[in-house]
Amino acid sequence: MSKKKEKRIIILGGGPAGIGAAYRLKELGHENWKLYEKENFLGGLSASFNDDKGFIWDTGGHIYFSKNDIFNKVFKKIQGKNYFEKERHQFIFWGKNTLIPYPFQNNIRHLPANELIKCLKDLADVKFLNPKNFLEFNLASFGAGITEYFMGPYNEKVWAHPLKKISFSWIGNRVSRIDLGKILENVILKKDEKNWGPNFNFKYPKKGGSGDFWQRFKPILKDNIIFGSEFKKIDLKKKKIYFVDGKISDYDFLISSLPLDFFIKNSNASQDSKMAAKNLIHNSGFVLGLGIKGNQPLELKNKIAFYLPQRNILFQRMIIFKNFTPHIAPKGHWSLIFEASFSKYKKLNKDRLVENALYFVKKMGWVKSKKGIVSKNLRRFEYFYPVPTLDRDKNLNKIQKELGKKNIHSIGRFGAWKYEKGNMDHGFVMGVEAVNSILNLK
Numbered sequence: 358m359s360k361k362k363e364k365r366i367i368i369l370g371g372g373p374a375g376i377g378a379a380y381r382l383k384e385l386g387h388e389n390w391k392l393y394e395k396e397n398f399l400g401g402l403s404a405s406f407n408d409d410k411g412f413i414w415d416t417g418g419h420i421y422f423s424k425n426d427i428f429n430k431v432f433k434k435i436q437g438k439n440y441f442e443k444e445r446h447q448f449i450f451w452g453k454n455t456l457i458p459y460p461f462q463n464n465i466r467h468l469p470a471n472e473l474i475k476c477l478k479d480l481a482d483v484k485f486l487n488p489k490n491f492l493e494f495n496l497a498s499f500g501a502g503i504t505e506y507f508m509g510p511y512n513e514k515v516w517a518h519p520l521k522k523i524s525f526s527w528i529g530n531r532v533s534r535i536d537l538g539k540i541l542e543n544v545i546l547k548k549d550e551k552n553w554g555p556n557f558n559f560k561y562p563k564k565g566g567s568g569d570f571w572q573r574f575k576p577i578l579k580d581n582i583i584f585g586s587e588f589k590k591i592d593l594k595k596k597k598i599y600f601v602d603g604k605i606s607d608y609d610f611l612i613s614s615l616p617l618d619f620f621i622k623n624s625n626a627s628q629d630s631k632m633a634a635k636n637l638i639h640n641s642g643f644v645l646g647l648g649i650k651g652n653q654p655l656e657l658k659n660k661i662a663f664y665l666p667q668r669n670i671l672f673q674r675m676i677i678f679k680n681f682t683p684h685i686a687p688k689g690h691w692s693l694i695f696e697a698s699f700s701k702y703k704k705l706n707k708d709r710l711v712e713n714a715l716y717f718v719k720k721m722g723w724v725k726s727k728k729g730i731v732s733k734n735l736r737r738f739e740y741f742y743p744v745p746t747l748d749r750d751k752n753l754n755k756i757q758k759e760l761g762k763k764n765i766h767s768i769g770r771f772g773a774w775k776y777e778k779g780n781m782d783h784g785f786v787m788g789v790e791a792v793n794s795i796l797n798l799k
C-alpha cells in the first residue's frame with residue numbers, strides 16, 4: 358500500500374509501550390507512523406544510566422519475567438544470548454541477624470516467638486468476610502498480626518497512601534494467598550517457601566542494565582522516531598498534536614503512553630473525562646543508588662532484594678544490584694539501589710533519605726565510613742506507581758470510552774493506569790495489541 362493511503366499512526370512516548378507499538382508497525386511493514394519522545398533515549402522508566410564513576414543504574418531493579426509469548430519471542434530475538442537467568446532470592450529484613458524469606462506470610466516461622474504466636478492467633482481469629490478495601494483484604498486474608506508486622510507497613514510505604522483508599526481488585530497472583538493450615542504446616546515442619554511467585558525466575562541483560570534491551574530497538578526504529586519532542590497539548594476534534602518546540606502533528610490514529618491524567622488535562626476532552634482524570638491517583642518516588650568500594654559482603658551472596666517494613670527506614674526496598682550481573686559496577690566495587698515512594702500522605706526529604714541509607718549501610722557493617730561510598734545516584738520520579746484507588750475503574754472506563762471513539766489508544770503503565778498491567782512486558786504487548794486493533798489484525 359502506498360504510504361499516502363496508509364493510516365497515519367502517531368505514538369507518544371518511547372518507553373516499553375511505545376516501543377511495542379513501533380516495533381509491531383515495523384514488523385508489519387507499515388510506513389506511515391512516527392514516535393515522539395521527549396528524551397533523547399528509549400526505555401522510559403525501564404532505561405538504565407551510566408554515571409561518571411562507571412556504575413550503571415536502573416529505576417529500582419528492573420527484571421524480565423514475562424509469561425507472555427509475544428514478549429518472550431521478541432526478547433529472545435533482540436537480546437540473543439546477552440542475558441543471565443537468575444533466581445529471585447528475596448528477604449524481609451527483620452534485623453541484622455534475621456532475614457525472613459519472601460513472601461513474609463508463608464515464612465513467618467522465622468519470627469521471634471511472641472510475634473509468631475500473635476500472627477497465628479490473629480489468623481485463626483479473622484473477622485472480615487467481605488473486605489471493601491486493601492486494608493480489610495489484608496486483615497481478612499492474613500489476620501491482624503501479619504498485617505501489623507508486614508503487609509500494613511510495607512504496603513503503606515510502597516503505595517504512600519492509606520490502605521483504606523486502595524482497592525484489592527489488582528491483586529491476582531501478585532500477593533501470595535495462604536491459609537492457617539498451610540502456615541501451621543510450614544511452622545511445624547520448619548519448611549520455607551522461597552520460590553513463590555510469578556517472578557521467581559528472571560532474566561537480566563549481561564551488560565548495560567535493564568535498559569540494554571530497550572536501547573537495542575533504536576537502530577531498528579530510528580528512522581521514525583523523533584527524539585527531544587515534548588507533547589504539549591492535543592485537539593481531539595481536529596486530530597492535531599502540539600509539541601513544546603512548536604511542531605504540530607496530524608494523525609488518523611494515536612497511541613499514547615503518556616500519563617493519562619496529564620494527557621486528558623492538556624486536551625479538549627469532555628468535562629466528564631476531565632473530572633474522571635482528576636481522580637486518577639499516582640504516587641511519586643525516589644531511587645537512590647550507592648556505589649561502594651571493595652568487595653560485596655559475603656552475607657549478601659545470591660540475595661537479590663530486602664523488603665524493609667520498618668518505619669524508621671525511609672525506603673521500602675533495597676536491591677543488591679551486583680547480584681543481577683557483575684558488569685553493573687566497575688571492578689573492585691559493588692552497588693545497592695534503594696526505592697522510596699512518596700505522596701501528600703507520606704512526605705520525604707531527599708537529604709534525609711540519603712542520610713538514612715548511609716546510616717543503614719554503616720549500621721549493617723557493609724561500609725566503614727562515608728568514604729567507602731564512591732557514587733550516590735539519586736533520581737526523583739513524579740510518576741512512580743498508578744494507585745488502584747476504589748473508584749479507579751469507574752474513572753478509567755469513562756475516559757477510555759471517550760478516547761476509543763476518537764481513535765486513541767491510551768496504553769502502558771500510566772497510559773492505561775493499571776498497576777496490575779504495569780510491567781515492561783505488559784506495556785510492550787499493549788503496544789502490539791493497539792497496532793493490531795488499528796490495522797484490524799489479530
Ligand SMILES: Cc1cc2nc3c(=O)[nH]c(=O)nc-3n(C[C@H](O)[C@H](O)[C@H](O)COP(=O)(O)OP(=O)(O)OC[C@H]3O[C@@H](n4cnc5c(N)ncnc54)[C@H](O)[C@@H]3O)c2cc1C
Nearest residue numbers: 370372373374395401402417419420588769770779780781
Ligand atoms: C520502582 C519500579 C520498579 C519496577 N520494576 C519492574 C520490574 O522489575 N519488571 C518490570 O517488568 N517492570 C518493572 N517496573 C515497571 C516498568 O518501569 C514499566 O512497566 C515500564 O517502564 C512502563 O512502560 P511505559 O512505556 O508504559 O511507560 P514509561 O516507561 O513511563 O515510558 C513513557 C515514555 O513517555 C515519555 N514521555 C513522558 N511525557 C512525555 C511528553 N510530554 N512528551 C513526550 N514524551 C513523553 C517518557 O520520557 C517515557 O520515555 C518497575 C517500575 C518502577 C517504578
